[in-house]
Every structure is written in structure tokens, then in C-alpha cells.
Amino acid sequence: MKADPATQLRLLDVQAIDSSLDRLAARRRNLPEHAEIDKLDAQLAALNDDLVRVSTQLRDLGRSQQKLETEVDLVRSRAARDRERLDSGRITNARELENLQAEIASLARRQGVLEDELLELMETAEGLEARAGVIRADQERVDAERATSVASRDAALAEIDNEVAARRAEREAIAPALPADLVALYERLRASSAGVGAARLVRRRCEGCHLELSGGDLREVAAAPVDAVVRCEECRRILVRTAESGL
Numbered sequence: 001m002k003a004d005p006a007t008q009l010r011l012l013d014v015q016a017i018d019s020s021l022d023r024l025a026a027r028r029r030n031l032p033e034h035a036e037i038d039k040l041d042a043q044l045a046a047l048n049d050d051l052v053r054v055s056t057q058l059r060d061l062g063r064s065q066q067k068l069e070t071e072v073d074l075v076r077s078r079a080a081r082d083r084e085r086l087d088s089g090r091i092t093n094a095r096e097l098e099n100l101q102a103e104i105a106s107l108a109r110r111q112g113v114l115e116d117e118l119l120e121l122m123e124t125a126e127g128l129e130a131r132a133g134v135i136r137a138d139q140e141r142v143d144a145e146r147a148t149s150v151a152s153r154d155a156a157l158a159e160i161d162n163e164v165a166a167r168r169a170e171r172e173a174i175a176p177a178l179p180a181d182l183v184a185l186y187e188r189l190r191a192s193s194a195g196v197g198a199a200r201l202v203r204r205r206c207e208g209c210h211l212e213l214s215g216g217d218l219r220e221v222a223a224a225p226v227d228a229v230v231r232c233e234e235c236r237r238i239l240v241r242t243a244e245s246g247l
């Protein structure tokens, strides 16, 4: 393959731009905000699970409380009815009176037990309400942190996008003028050689693989016509000769 020295140097410019674009793509992938947002999303999901659990417990408690209150009402009205009968003086049979008094006493005990249970439920509910309040405050805090991370990520992405657009414009000003076969070879090598298809020969060293050329290889490169596209014997990349090649 042939390409005049100036064209080969322009290929190095394209390589520099492509390496910049690769670094920008890596920066975009590895923005610390991505991991930060993932972490905050996981925290929000866990907080939401907590809140659902606490809310379910509160709903269950509410139902139990309603049931207990209904029962207390029944016991109260039954006791009121009994007391009314007792106070009416209509019951004169001693045995019947005794039974009625016993029932009133038993209802009072029952009411006490139910009211204790009710109190316990209300205390538990209070604790759960407090817990729900803490969870909601945590959610607000994490939401705010996430919004900050998203804004920071978006700003970084916008900056990267601008850089990418600038590098692409630079590339567009050079690459289309290069010979198609040279660019095709370069692209193929770039794909198979960690993004570097063309490298400078600097002080007898290939800047692609960083190995020094052997004396024989160096003599061959020096002897090749200036418009020959030479390749590194080690890494097979396009090796571009410059004034600092040490030939």
C-alpha cells in the first residue's frame, strides 16, 4: 500500500482524534454519578419496601382496633342494660339479682381487658407512625441526593457531548480526504489492536506496542520508499515515520 508522508501524518491526526473519542466514551461509561445513582435507587427501593411493610402493619392494626372498639361498645351497652335492669327494682328474685351483679362484674373485667388491649394497639400504632415518619424523611433526603447526582451526571454528559461533537468535526475535516484503502486498513487494525491502528515510530520504538525495532527491521523501514505504508513487525500496526524516528 502507498500513501505519501503527509497523508500518513494526517492518519496519525485521525488516530489522535479517535483515541480522544475512545477516552470520552470511557469517561461517559464510567462517570461516578452512574454508580451513585444506582446506589441511591437501591436505597429508595429499600425505603419504599420498608414503608409498604409499615403501612400494611398500620392498616392491620387499624382493623384490629376497630374490632376491639366494636367489642368494647357491645360490652358497655350490655353492662348499661344490666345496670338499668338492676336499678329499675323490677328484679326481686335474689338468685336473679346475684346473677345480674355477677354478669355486670364480669362485663367490667372484660371491658378492662379489652381496653388494655386497645391501649397496647394504639401504642404500637404510634411507634409505627413514628417509624413511617422517619422513612418518609429518609426518602426525601435520598430523593434530593439523587436529584443532585442526576443534575451532576447530566452536566458531565453535556460536557462530554460537546467534546465529542468538536472531535467529530475535526475528524470530519481530515478523514474523508484520506485514501479509502488506507482508512479501511487503519479501521481494521484499530478494531483488532485496542483502538490503535496507526502509530508513530519514535527513536526506533513503535508507539503502538512500545517495542524497539530490531536492527534488521529498522534497516528495512529506513530503506522502504517514503510513500510505502510500513507495518510494525511486532504488532502489525501501521508504522508512520517522522523526523524523530531515528532512522
Ligand SMILES: [Zn+2]
Pocket (backbone or CB within 6 Å): 206, 207, 208, 209, 210, 211, 232, 233, 234, 235, 236, 237
Ligand atoms: Zn508495534
